[in-house]
Amino acid sequence: MEDKLLLKTNEGFTLIELLFTLLLLSLFLSLPIFYFQSQDKTIQKQTIEQFKHDLVYAQHVAMTEGKVATVRFEDNTLILFVDQKEKRRVVYPTNVEIEPVTIKLEDVSFLGNGHPRKSGSWDVRTEHFHVRFTVQIGKGHIVYRQQ
Template sequence: MLKDKAAYSQAGYTLTELLITLSIFSMLVLLPMIYLPTSMNTYKTKEIADQFKEDILLAQHLAMSHGEIVTIKFFGPQKEYRIFGSKVYLVRPFADENMVFSSHSLPGIQIQFLENGNPRYSGTMHLDIQKEKYAYTILLGKGRVHYRKL
């Protein structure tokens, strides 16, 4: 009889202890899954904003290297923008379906670079991606494109 009691006391954990441990472990595993999508959206919008700035600089470099006026024109219904001069150099679909370009102080909803790389007009335009808003400032002179998150 004494041997049986000793065997039961060293058998292991109770069902309650196992359930508490498993519930704590499952909460620790699920917490990153809850917070990860919000940080991924922020990262995605920043990458889209960076890519658009690089495309503006690409248009400027194409204008200087080909010696022609290069335009970035936005097509809202098709959800794309195009970089073209004498031919179409780049057609980029919007990376997010909720992207909206709007002119703040630029005349029209396009950006043009002259043969020497200077922009035809200076000003600011806005890019809305989901709940984030970015302002792109195009200054007169070569290589001066700034953007910031509003």
């Protein structure tokens, strides 16, 4: 009689219980993958917006100091020069590729009154975004549009 009771207590799990457990485990393990992908897109979008803000900052520095402000970009770093002296250096957290369309980024500079020395466009690419920046002649508005 004791042998029959002992056998009934050691039955184990059914196939349905094991499959349900594996399903839950795989769902919990896949959630971080989706989270990190969406976070990566957010970081890249913020990087593009920061890039625009840095260009506007260069324009404002030129106006407030009344000197020529020039922008350089190398190795995911934007460098702002005022009167050929380095004023600010911004390192971007994601890989950014810049391709000239009608103007090189090295040719982007703002005169002491805030007007651009040259107008034109260039493409900025990240893993998830392709954006075209344009510096407009006149007041030097800086706009970007998703491609």
